[in-house]
Amino acid sequence: MPDDRCSDFPHPRWVYGALSGAVVLYVGGLLLAAGPPADVVVDAYEFAYPALELGNVNNDWGFFSPDPGPGDLPRYEVVDGDGRTHPFGWMEDLDRWDPAFFRYTTLFVNVMDDPEVYGDGAAAFLCREHADLEPRKIVFTVAHQRDRSPADVLAGRGILENMPVDKLYFRHCPQERE
Amino acid sequence: MSARAVAGLQTWIREWVRFWFEMPDTRALELVRVGLGLTLLVSYASLAGHVEAFYTEDGWLPLALTPALQEERTTLSMLFVFRSAAAAWALWGLTVLAAAAYALGWRTNVAKLVLLVGHYSFTRRAPAIAYGVDDLCSNLLFIQCFVPMGHALALDARRRAPLMLAPWRQTLRSMGLRLTQVQMAIIMAFAGLEKLRGEDWWDGLGVWFAMTDWEFNFVPLEPFAAHPYLLNLLGYGAVLFELAYPALIWHRRVRGLLLLLAIGLHVGVAVVMGLWLFSAAMLASHLAFAPPSWFRWLHVRAEGAPAPHPVNGSGSASNSSPSKVATQGQRAPGSTDSPRASAR
Numbered sequence: 001m002p003d004d005r006c007s008d009f010p011h012p013r014w015v016y017g018a019l020s021g022a023v024v025l026y027v028g029g030l031l032l033a034a035g036p037p038a039d040v041v042v043d044a045y046e047f048a049y050p051a052l053e054l055g056n057v058n059n060d061w062g063f064f065s066p067d068p069g070p071g072d073l074p075r076y077e078v079v080d081g082d083g084r085t086h087p088f089g090w091m092e093d094l095d096r097w098d099p100a101f102f103r104y105t106t107l108f109v110n111v112m113d114d115p116e117v118y119g120d121g122a123a124a125f126l127c128r129e130h131a132d133l134e135p136r137k138i139v140f141t142v143a144h145q146r147d148r149s150p151a152d153v154l155a156g157r158g159i160l161e162n163m164p165v166d167k168l169y170f171r172h173c174p175q176e177r178e
Numbered sequence: 179m180s181a182r183a184v185a186g187l188q189t190w191i192r193e194w195v196r197f198w199f200e201m202p203d204t205r206a207l208e209l210v211r212v213g214l215g216l217t218l219l220v221s222y223a224s225l226a227g228h229v230e231a232f233y234t235e236d237g238w239l240p241l242a243l244t245p246a247l248q249e250e251r252t253t254l255s256m257l258f259v260f261r262s263a264a265a266a267w268a269l270w271g272l273t274v275l276a277a278a279a280y281a282l283g284w285r286t287n288v289a290k291l292v293l294l295v296g297h298y299s300f301t302r303r304a305p306a307i308a309y310g311v312d313d314l315c316s317n318l319l320f321i322q323c324f325v326p327m328g329h330a331l332a333l334d335a336r337r338r339a340p341l342m343l344a345p346w347r348q349t350l351r352s353m354g355l356r357l358t359q360v361q362m363a364i365i366m367a368f369a370g371l372e373k374l375r376g377e378d379w380w381d382g383l384g385v386w387f388a389m390t391d392w393e394f395n396f397v398p399l400e401p402f403a404a405h406p407y408l409l410n411l412l413g414y415g416a417v418l419f420e421l422a423y424p425a426l427i428w429h430r431r432v433r434g435l436l437l438l439l440a441i442g443l444h445v446g447v448a449v450v451m452g453l454w455l456f457s458a459a460m461l462a463s464h465l466a467f468a469p470p471s472w473f474r475w476l477h478v479r480a481e482g483a484p485a486p487h488p489v490n491g492s493g494s495a496s497n498s499s500p501s502k503v504a505t506q507g508q509r510a511p512g513s514t515d516s517p518r519a520s521a522r
Contacts, residue, residue: 010345011346019198026321030364067378069387100224107238118239
């Protein structure tokens with residue numbers, strides 16, 4: 001049998017070929033997932049999407065970019081059987097020093113941004129949590145932080161002052177639907 | 179094709195193979211493992227009080243009301259099959275134990291598979307609570323699952339003495355370490371490039387606006403507001419560092435300095451913005467570039483170095499052929515610290 005080894009490496013050529021293919025696919029996936037939204041990148045991304053998800057390389061790594069602030073604070077209101085509204089701070093009510101703090105903030109932002117996927121589940125949970133209020137529906141709202149420059153802060157304007165609040169969407173409590 | 183072109187192509191292929199598959203020292207991979215294991219251990223241990231809230235039908239994300247979570251064929255999770263609270267708790271316990279075992283390097287190559295299954299299952303079951311730390315850990319874990327681990331800084335390494343690696347193991351470890359390094363360079367490059375698109379970063383106030391986002395506001399703002407030059411320095415410094423890192427980290431002379439800057443950056447992010455778990459994962463990734471001097475400091479033997487003799491404390495030499503040495507795990511006389519050199 002002919003010796004298939006590269007002259008100064010310990011493995012046959014096909015081994016390096018196969019491993020090189022894996023390397024190119026992985027690095028290509030990383031670049032594709034983080035790449036700019038050019039047509040060629042977007043089309044290739046859509047084609048490769050299942051593989052990117054499976055290999056877990058589907059990330060854009062844009063930490064705090066392109067612009068980091070100001071933030072949005074998800075909130076909600078419980079509407080009870082008498083039509084009274086009970087507002088809750090939600091994100092602002094979290095314990096900042098709880099190790100799961102960022103799990104909850106991430107969850108709340110997702111509930112705010114993606115009602116089709118997360119709205120029903122979050123509403124059902126909140127309806128159970130506030131059963132003592134005999135809730136009829138949950139209204140999801142968001143408070144928008146204002147831009148605060150260093151000069152604003154030195155002038156005593158806090159980052160949570162005068163936040164405009166928008167209503168996003170609502171979900172009826174499950175028993176209400178029935 | 180001309181002879182010169184063929185020679186050039188052969189040289190290029192040789193360099194490619196050397197770069198990806200023939201790294202002589204892959205101990206840095208084990209530093210990454212320890213950092214990754216500890217990060218996942220703390221991450222999952224901190225979820226102890228929240229397992230039912232995040233991963234069961236009585237929580238925020240009941241599968242009955244969030245069917246979209248299972249729509250993609252590539253989204254796999256044990257918790258899609260086993261949906262009870264008991265199953266979630268059992269998987270959580272296994273994942274915590276696997277993370278601890280992986281950090282310690284105990285049954286490393288079994289622990290990493292259990293950890294991968296657990297981590298994938300939890301992040302796929304509740305993607306709404308996953309953030310940067312989970313993505314980065316998934317990537318590192320994915321790479322390390324294809325690589326023989328536990329050859330240094332591990333309890334397994336004690337059982338496995340001496341430390342010589344078979345050629346195929348060393349090739350896979352080389353590929354794993356290079357992938358981790360290249361991935362880190364890509365992450366830093368895109369983190370820097372994306373910031374260039376932002377007005378806040380361009381104006382030197384990127385760090386300020388990140389700090390004033392309530393979610394990341396862990397420190398009083400007034401001291402920073404009183405020093406706008408400091409804010410500019412931190413903002414531009416972060417962008418320049420992220421852009422320079424992928425180009426300069428490959429140069430030995432500046433690698434130590436860049437790693438120290440990376441440690442400073444991520445410790446700063448942890449303290450000022452509260453993202454200590456994410457910072458830990460980033461620091462674990464940076465360790466892929468740890469220079470050999472760090473291992474001398476940690477008293478970690480070079481790969482291929484003989485284990486101390488149980489009686490006289492010195493390494494034993496052998497007259498075996500180099501290839502036999504590789505499989506027997508002993509060192510050929512006159513060989514270098516490079517396992518590849520020994521293997522040849």
